[in-house]
Amino acid sequence: MTLRVYDSMFRELVDFQTREAQRAYIYVCGPTVYNRIHIGNARTFVWFDMIRRYLVYRGYDVTYVMNYTDVDDKIIERANLEGIPPDGVTSKYSKAFEEDMAALGMRSPDIVVRATEHIADMVEAIAGLIDKGVAYDAGGDVFFSIEKFPSYGKLSGRTLEDMRAGERIEPHPGKSHPLDFALWKAAKEGEPSWPSPWGPGRPGWHIECSVMSTKYLGMGFDLHGGGSDLTFPHHENEIAQAEALAGTEPFVRHWLHTGMVQMESEKMSKSLGNVELAGDVAKAFGGEPVRYWALSGSYRSQVTFSEETLKDASAAYDRWRTFFFAARHALGDDMPAVPVRVRPIDSEVDGGVGAEFVKRFVGSMDEDFNSPEAFASIHELVREANRVLEPAQRGEAEARAELVSYTETFLELTSLLGFQFDAGAGSSRLLAGLVEYLLELREEARREKAFDRSDRIRHKLGELGVTIEDTPAGPRWRLGAGET
Ligand SMILES: [Zn+2]
Numbered sequence: 001m002t003l004r005v006y007d008s009m010f011r012e013l014v015d016f017q018t019r020e021a022q023r024a025y026i027y028v029c030g031p032t033v034y035n036r037i038h039i040g041n042a043r044t045f046v047w048f049d050m051i052r053r054y055l056v057y058r059g060y061d062v063t064y065v066m067n068y069t070d071v072d073d074k075i076i077e078r079a080n081l082e083g084i085p086p087d088g089v090t091s092k093y094s095k096a097f098e099e100d101m102a103a104l105g106m107r108s109p110d111i112v113v114r115a116t117e118h119i120a121d122m123v124e125a126i127a128g129l130i131d132k133g134v135a136y137d138a139g140g141d142v143f144f145s146i147e148k149f150p151s152y153g154k155l156s157g158r159t160l161e162d163m164r165a166g167e168r169i170e171p172h173p174g175k176s177h178p179l180d181f182a183l184w185k186a187a188k189e190g191e192p193s194w195p196s197p198w199g200p201g202r203p204g205w206h207i208e209c210s211v212m213s214t215k216y217l218g219m220g221f222d223l224h225g226g227g228s229d230l231t232f233p234h235h236e237n238e239i240a241q242a243e244a245l246a247g248t249e250p251f252v253r254h255w256l257h258t259g260m261v262q263m264e265s266e267k268m269s270k271s272l273g274n275v276e277l278a279g280d281v282a283k284a285f286g287g288e289p290v291r292y293w294a295l296s297g298s299y300r301s302q303v304t305f306s307e308e309t310l311k312d313a314s315a316a317y318d319r320w321r322t323f324f325f326a327a328r329h330a331l332g333d334d335m336p337a338v339p340v341r342v343r344p345i346d347s348e349v350d351g352g353v354g355a356e357f358v359k360r361f362v363g364s365m366d367e368d369f370n371s372p373e374a375f376a377s378i379h380e381l382v383r384e385a386n387r388v389l390e391p392a393q394r395g396e397a398e399a400r401a402e403l404v405s406y407t408e409t410f411l412e413l414t415s416l417l418g419f420q421f422d423a424g425a426g427s428s429r430l431l432a433g434l435v436e437y438l439l440e441l442r443e444e445a446r447r448e449k450a451f452d453r454s455d456r457i458r459h460k461l462g463e464l465g466v467t468i469e470d471t472p473a474g475p476r477w478r479l480g481a482g483e484t
Contacts, residue, residue: 002015002016002345002366003015003016003055003058003345003366004016004366004367004368005223005254005256005368005369006256006300006368007254007255007256008155008228008231008255008256008257009154009155009254009255011157013367013368014254016222016254017253018060018222018253019218019220019221019222019253022059022060022061022344023060023061023062023063023222024055024060024061024062024063024222024223025062025063025065025217025218025221025222025223026048026051026052026055026062026063026064026065026217026221026222026223026224026225027065027066027067027209027212027213027216027217027221027223027224027225027252028044028045028048028064028065028066028109028224028225028226029066029067029209029225029226029227029230029234030045030066030067030068030069030097030109030112031068031069031093031097032068032069032070032072032074032075032205033068033069033070033075033089033090033093033094033097034072034074034075034077034078034089034090034093035074035078035093036093036096036097036100036277036278036279037096037097037100037277037278037279038276038277038278039261039263039275039276039277039278039281039290039305040227040260040261040263040305041227041278042100042104042278042281042294043258043261043294043303044225044226044227044258045101045104045106046104046105046106046291046294046295047258047294047295047299047369048064048225048256048258049101049105049106049107049418050295050299050369050371050417050418051223051225051256051299051369052064052107053107053416053417053418054365054369054416056342056463057341057342057343057416058342058343058344058345058362058366059342059343059344059345059347062110062463063110063111063216063217063459064109064110064111065109065110065111065112065113065212065213065216065217066109066111066112066113067112067113067114067115067208067209067212067213068090068094068097068112068113068114068115069115069205069208070087070090070094070114070115070116071086071115071116071192071202071203072205075089075090076191076192086192087116090114090116096279098469099279100277100278100279100282102467102478103278103279103282103283103287104278104282104287104290104291104294105287105288105291105418105419105420106418107462107463107465107467108462108467108468109462110458110459110462111216113212113215113216115203115208115212116192118208118211118212118215119194119202119203121211121212121215122203122207122208122211123184123194123196123197123203125207125210125211125241125245126142126183126184126196126203126207127197128245129144129183129241129244129245130142132244132245132247133148134148134149134244135183136176137198138172138173138174138175139174139186140186140187140198140199140201141172141174141182141184141185141186141198141201142182142183142184142198143172143174143175143176143180143181143182143183144180144181144182144183144237144240144241144244145176145177145180146160146177146179146180146181146240147176147177148244149240149243149244151243152236152240153236154236154239155231155232155235155236155239155255156231156232156235156236158232158236160179163179163232163233164178164179166232167179167232167233170182181204181206181233181237182204183203183204183206183207183241184196184198184201184202184203184204184207185201185202185203185204186198186199186200186201187199187200187201187202205234206233206234206237206238206241207241209234209238210237210238210239210241210242210245210251211241213238213242213252214242214246214251219242219246219248219250219251220248220250220251220252220253221252221253222252222253222254223252223253223254223255223256224238224251224252224254224255224256225255225256225257225258226257226258227257227258227260228257228258228259228260229260230257231255231257235255238251239251239252256299257300258299258300259298259299259300259301259302259303260302261302261303261304261305262302262303262304262305263276263305264304264305264306264307278290281310285310285314286314288317288419288420289310289313289314289317289318290310290313291417291418291419292313292314292316292317292419293305293309293310293313293314295371295375295417295418296313296316296371296372296375297371297372298368298369298370298371298372299369299371300368316375316379317419319379319382320378320379320382320410320414320419320421321421323382323385323386323410324407324410324411324421324422325421326386326389327385327389327403327406327407327410329393330389330392330393330403331392331400331403331404331407334400334404335407336404336407336408336411337411338411338412338415338420338422339408339411339412339415340464341412343358343362345366349362351405352401352402352404352405352406352408353384353402353405353406354381354405354406354407354408354409354410354412355405355409357377357378357380357381357406357409357413358409358412358413360373360374360377360380361374361377361378361413364377374413378410378413378414381406381409381410381413382410384406385402385403385406385407385410388402388403388406389403435461435466435477436477438457438461439457439468439475439477441457442454442457442458442475443474443475445457461477466478
């Protein structure tokens with residue numbers, strides 16, 4: 001068995017081949033932190049959270065990096081609008097983003113990188129590109145010269161003519177080609193700026209991502225994700241910068257892009273008010289039903305956001321929840337706990353009657369994360385399990401054994417998808433004790449400057465769905481979407 005993904009670079013399904021065996025290094029373009037995120041953006045983040053979880057489930061050791069763009073025209077505009085400094089804007093909306101992520105059951109990335117904390121790295125990269133003759137200083141603005149990078153356009157499959165026709169080109173007297181893009185923007189009055197060999201200014205958006213991704217993940221990392229609207233020019237430019245600077249390729253092994261969300265919010269706003277922001281949608285429908293909506297359609301396809309599609313998703317999600325409570329009622333003390341399980345690619349799936357559904361589920365997900373089929377296999381499992389509920393409750397031994405197996409599989413697969421039907425119940429005291437003990441060990445490691453060890457603890461807790469937030473009063477934690 002292999003995992004196959006639809007790679008945007010090759011425009012076909014390819015085997016997922018990582019740089020190191022059973023390790024996956026992922027970078028996803030995160031938010032520009034100047035407003036609350038839209039449900040369309042949120043779906044992209046929910047999906048990469050899912051892909052990360054699935055890779056862990058299939059036995060990969062995953063490192064997941066996301067950036068926050070915290071220097072940008074839109075941030076400066078927002079700062080002027082709200083009458084607060086730009087870093088006030090970015091801290092306010094970073095926090096809002098994290099709340100929305102948690103509301104939709106997303107785990108924190110292993111590493112969150114902020115552009116403003118990596119300006120020196122970007123200046124160094126830009127200087128390197130100038131040294132290599134692929135970038136030039138045009139009076140304080142620095143541009144990348146696309147004609148010096150012959151494979152420019154390979155990701156989007158566009159010719160230079162297509163690109164010129166399709167894009168709004170910013171005119172600049174110093175540009176040598178109209179499609180040359182800014183690596184460094186000279187400071188304007190009243191804007192945040194940093195010193196550089198070309199005068200004070202700030203980095204362009206594209207250089208942020210290629211510099212920070214390779215800094216943490218190295219050249220040739222495994223998976224770069226984002227919405228399909230970022231393919232051109234953003235990801236095309238990232239490739240040009242990284243590969244021209246390193247003098248090697250590939251920058252990234254696999255490019256994955258999520259489909260766009262078709263909004264029918266006009267119709268919705270008549271009955272529900274304006275629900276386009278992810279946080280508002282989660283409040284209106286509940287985080288888990290919205291997560292169900294986001295994941296039940298294939299990540300690559302365009303999906304519709306409407307009252308109808310959300311209600312359908314809620315109804316389908318309720319069938320799962322109803323089954324969970326019915327099984328718990330029928331099984332009593334025999335109710336299985338959520339199994340913490342990995343199923344490495346080449347492992348055998350065996351066991352009771354649930355095993356067949358695990359096989360179907362992974363068979364679907366291994367094929368480019370085919371979630372419509374994977375979700376259908378869980379619904380099929382629930383239908384089968386519902387048949388044995390009654391005899392199991394009457395105490396028939398065979399039916400009980402089957403129901404235990406179905407329920408265990410149900411919990412394995414739904415918790416993998418990020419649903420927590422049992423949130424807060426049962427073993428929560430034990431869990432809290434263990435997490436707090438690990439956090440103590442992490443603090444100890446940090447005091448000893450053993451950052452390797454403290455990072456490992458954070459990484460592992462992150463993989464298990466524990467979000468850690470460092471506050472002045474010490475670390476706080478919560479479980480994915482669950483309550484603290
Ligand atoms: Zn990016």
